[in-house]
Amino acid sequence: MTKELLKGNVAIAEAAVRAGCEAYFGYPITPQTELLEHMSSRMIELGRTFLQAESEVAAINMVYGAAAAGARVMTSSSSPGISLMQEGISYIAGSEVPVVIVDVIRGGPGLGNIQPSQGDYNQVTKSAGHGDFHPIVLAPSTIQEAIDMMGLAFDLADKYRTLVFVVADGSLGQMMEPAELPPMQELRPRPTWSLTGKKDREQNLISSIYLGASLLEEFNRKLQAKLAIIEKNEVRYEAYELEDAEYVVVAFGTAARVAKTAVQTLRRQGIPVGLFRPISLWPFPEQQLTDLADNGRVKGFLVTEMNAGQMLHDVRLAVGRGLPVKFYGRMGGAIPMPEEIETQILNLINPAAQPETTPEGSNGYINR
Amino acid sequence: MQTSIVISGFGGQGVLFAGQLLAYAGMDNGYHVTWIPSYGPEMRGGTANCTVIISDEAIGAPLVNKPDIAVALNLPSFEKYEGLVKPDGLFVINSSIVTAVADRTDVDVVYVPANAIAEKQGSTKMMNMATLGAMLAKRPFLTLDAIKQALRDHLPASKAKLLNANFRVLELGYEAAQQETVA
Numbered sequence: 001m002t003k004e005l006l007k008g009n010v011a012i013a014e015a016a017v018r019a020g021c022e023a024y025f026g027y028p029i030t031p032q033t034e035l036l037e038h039m040s041s042r043m044i045e046l047g048r049t050f051l052q053a054e055s056e057v058a059a060i061n062m063v064y065g066a067a068a069a070g071a072r073v074m075t076s077s078s079s080p081g082i083s084l085m086q087e088g089i090s091y092i093a094g095s096e097v098p099v100v101i102v103d104v105i106r107g108g109p110g111l112g113n114i115q116p117s118q119g120d121y122n123q124v125t126k127s128a129g130h131g132d133f134h135p136i137v138l139a140p141s142t143i144q145e146a147i148d149m150m151g152l153a154f155d156l157a158d159k160y161r162t163l164v165f166v167v168a169d170g171s172l173g174q175m176m177e178p179a180e181l182p183p184m185q186e187l188r189p190r191p192t193w194s195l196t197g198k199k200d201r202e203q204n205l206i207s208s209i210y211l212g213a214s215l216l217e218e219f220n221r222k223l224q225a226k227l228a229i230i231e232k233n234e235v236r237y238e239a240y241e242l243e244d245a246e247y248v249v250v251a252f253g254t255a256a257r258v259a260k261t262a263v264q265t266l267r268r269q270g271i272p273v274g275l276f277r278p279i280s281l282w283p284f285p286e287q288q289l290t291d292l293a294d295n296g297r298v299k300g301f302l303v304t305e306m307n308a309g310q311m312l313h314d315v316r317l318a319v320g321r322g323l324p325v326k327f328y329g330r331m332g333g334a335i336p337m338p339e340e341i342e343t344q345i346l347n348l349i350n351p352a353a354q355p356e357t358t359p360e361g362s363n364g365y366i367n368r
Numbered sequence: 369m370q371t372s373i374v375i376s377g378f379g380g381q382g383v384l385f386a387g388q389l390l391a392y393a394g395m396d397n398g399y400h401v402t403w404i405p406s407y408g409p410e411m412r413g414g415t416a417n418c419t420v421i422i423s424d425e426a427i428g429a430p431l432v433n434k435p436d437i438a439v440a441l442n443l444p445s446f447e448k449y450e451g452l453v454k455p456d457g458l459f460v461i462n463s464s465i466v467t468a469v470a471d472r473t474d475v476d477v478v479y480v481p482a483n484a485i486a487e488k489q490g491s492t493k494m495m496n497m498a499t500l501g502a503m504l505a506k507r508p509f510l511t512l513d514a515i516k517q518a519l520r521d522h523l524p525a526s527k528a529k530l531l532n533a534n535f536r537v538l539e540l541g542y543e544a545a546q547q548e549t550v551a
Contacts, residue, residue, distance in 0.1 A: 005388070005395055005403070031407060114407065175404040175430050176388065178395045254430075261428030337433045360433065 003178040008168060009034035011143050011179055012076070012102055015150035017042050020185040021100075022071040023049035025062040029078045030114040031170035032104035036076060048187075056081040060088030067097035068206040070194025072154055072187065076102035078170075079120050080111065089163065090129025094208025096223070098157035100150070101135075102166045104173040107333030115333025116170035118253060121310035124165045125282040132220055134227055135163035136234060137281040139252045144179040145279075146172065151182060158191070160230055167281065169306065171254050171335060236279035237288055241267060245274030246297055247348055250289070250315050251304045252278050254335060259304055262341035273345055281311070289318035300324040300348045304341055307331060309368050324348065327368035334362060369424050371509050372432040375496075376417035376449060377441025377462070382496035386439075387418035389500070392518040393510050394422040402430040415444045422509060437507060439499050440466060441482070460503045460545075462495065478502050478545045485540045494530065494537040501541025512542060 006014075013035045016024075024039045036052070043050035049066070053059035059075050066073040077085065082103050092099050105120045107113040124137050136156055140146035146168060153164040190196050195204055210216035238256075241263060242248065251259040256277040263275045276292065278285050292298050300323055303312045309327045316325050328344040330336045340359050358364050373390060377383045384405050394401040405418045419435065421427050438449035439460040446466045453459045455474045464483030482498035500515060519534055 003395065005391055005401070170407070171404060171430060174407050175402055176391060177402050177427075177430075178400070257427075258429040264425075264428065335429075335431055337431065338429050339433060 003180050005176050006143055006147075006179050006181075007034060007174065007176045008143050008146060009104065009173040010038045011147050011181070012150060012166070012168070012173075013038035014042065014181055015147040016074055016100070016154075017046065018182050018184045019151040019154045020072050020187050021048070021074050021154065022187050023051075023063075023066040023073045024075065025049075025051045025053050025059040025066070025073070026075045026077065027053050027056045027059050027081060029081045031106055031116070031173045032076050032078045032102065035102065035104070035173070056084035057088065060085035060092075063099055064088055064092050064095070064097065067092065067099045068095065068195050070190030070196055072098075072158070074100040074102065074154075076104065078104045078106045078114075079108050079117070082120065082123065086129045089135075090131055090133070091208050093129060093133040093135070093163055093223075094131060095206050096161040097206060098154075098161050098163075100153045100157050100164050100166065102168070105167060105169045107331075113333045114170060116172075116254060116306060116335055117331070117333055118169055118255060118306040118310070119308075119331070120167070121281065121305070121307060124167055125284070128163070128165070133163075133223060134282045135165045136160070136230060136283070137165045137167060138236070139167050139279060139281050140172065141253050141256045141277065142179075143172070143175070143177040147179055147181060151185070156234065158188070160226060161193075162226070162230070167253070169254050170333070231283040234280055235283050235285045235288070237285040238275075238277040238279060239288075240275040240277065242274035242276065242292065244272055244297070246272045246299050247302070247345060248274055248276050248292060248298055248300075249302045249304060249341065249345065250276045250278070250311070252281060252311065255304050255306050258336050258338055259341050261338040262345060265338060265342055266345055271345070271349070278311070284311075284314045284318075286314065286318040289315060290320070293319040293323055298323065300326070302326050302328060302341075302344055302348050304328045304336060304344065306335060308366050312368065327366070329366045329368075330359075330362070331366060332363075336365075340365070370427070371422045371437065371507070372435045373420045373422070373437040373439065373503070374417055374432075374435040374449060374452075375420070375439040375441070375499075376415060376445035377496075379416050381441045382493065383416045383441065384418050386496040386500055387420045389515055389518045389522065390420045390422065390510070392522055393514040394420075396517065396521075397510060397514050399424060400427050402427045404430045415442065415448075417445065437503060439503060441496070441499065442466065443468065446470075458503065458506050460499050460506075462499055464495070476506055478506055478548060480541050480544050480548075482541065485544065486537050489533045489537050489540070491530065491533070494534050497534050497537040498541030498544070501538040501543075502545035505542045505545035512538060
């Protein structure tokens with residue numbers, strides 16, 4: 001296999017196809033439409049199911065149905081579309097069927113704009129629907145990682161009978177980068193629990209309704225026990241230049257790419273800074289950050305996100321009150337530039353040294 | 369070593385394709401590359417741009433504040449990028465359309481009559497290749513042959529009959545920039 005120059009949205013779609021995605025239901029929305037577009041030709045070509053629904057609400061319920069019937073199934077959307085899907089997402093969580101959802105986040109709130117953002121961090125990690133549950137949330141920062149994550153997402157969904165989100169942002173969806181696609185996998189058989197027709201076997205039931213309080217509490221207890229196992233087993237992160245780091249930038253997705261450039265620049269100047277990049281946003285790599293904070297060498301953290309500070313709270317919980325955790329964010333579809341993050345790292349190290357300036361051509365930033 | 373290039377112009381001037389050719393050529397010659405288009409509201413005003421980064425190391429940020437090279441195919445792009453090119457960088461201007469003259473003295477500026485060159489070879493649509501040729505004359509981070517190979521591999525089948533004309537426009541852009549230096 002050789003590397004090809006691939007657009008993020010197309011790469012994610014083709015990786016899903018090759019991971020044995022049997023059915024796709026969706027509704028177009030920028031900046032993820034190329035994903036749906038690629039599916040519309042590839043799935044048909046392969047004799048699989050592609051359906052452009054009349055709305056996101058319809059699409060997610062079709063996904064629910066296909067998952068209950070045992071198909072490896074996914075949908076994709078962008079922020080407002082995910083909001084519309086939330087009722088169905090909660091039903092899927094309550095029914096414990098495996099589903100993969102790709103959210104290519106755009107600027108919000110409201111209709112917002114179509115530019116890159118990480119403003120849905122809280123939504124996907126903590127509030128993907130009503131009731132007590134968390135999806136597994138994976139955040140790629142390169143196109144190769146996004147490709148590799150699609151197979152992983154489907155496997156995790158099956159393994160735990162759970163929802164898995166892959167969250168990118170508009171820039172990762174729209175950009176092109178050399179990457180290698182995996183070989184084509186065969187469709188997996190329908191699981192034994194799925195609704196395949198009860199001839200010659202006991203009845204299977206997929207439902208999220210438990211009318212008695214004790215029944216529903218028992219189900220919730222079981223669900224929480226499963227989530228606890230996921231929290232134990234499925235934490236993923238990248239540690240970059242952390243062996244001797246005294247200052248740590250924490251960032252995910254596109255913001256982490258930008259932060260990596262800033263870290264490289266400052267490293268060349270001899271500044272001991274590193275990058276901690278959560279890859280699983282849920283489960284969040286809390287213990288690993290606590291360990292960094294407690295290692296006796298690290299003196300401070302800078303969290304940088306393309307939002308007003310959402311993952312920031314998870315980092316602060318992990319780090320505790322012993323060390324400074326500063327925040328730098330851009331909102332509304334703006335991507336920070338490496339120079340901005342360099343300035344913020346230098347400010348963390350020596351608050352008096354750097355003048356605070358508003359990034360060129362911007363309406364400002366948010367600092368916490 | 370990392371080179372960042374912004375190509376900017378009207379929709380239809382081949383901005384995104386020219387950037388993709390650079391990315392393909394860079395990739396095929398063993399470099400790390402990223403290509404990212406403008407797709408937000410700035411396109412609605414009729415100007416499209418893309419940023420290409422070619423590097424011998426893994427690339428972090430796919431966007432830059434100040435590109436090493438800016439290629440302005442129209443006047444709005446000239447106005448937007450004149451101030452943004454990095455000091456000691458290169459500013460390539462399509463002088464067929466942009467009659468303004470750059471004030472910057474701390475960057476290399478090259479004027480190439482891209483539309484005129486392309487038109488003589490059969491179609492102004494190939495003007496983007498003249499600017500790529502001019503750029504590579506001044507900053508040879510890729511060879512003309514690398515771009516030609518990328519054209520061979522990626523020019524849409526419907527335009528295959530224009531392959532040699534595209535090669536010629538690329539070479540003429542290169543020569544125009546070289547002659548400008550001599551003069």
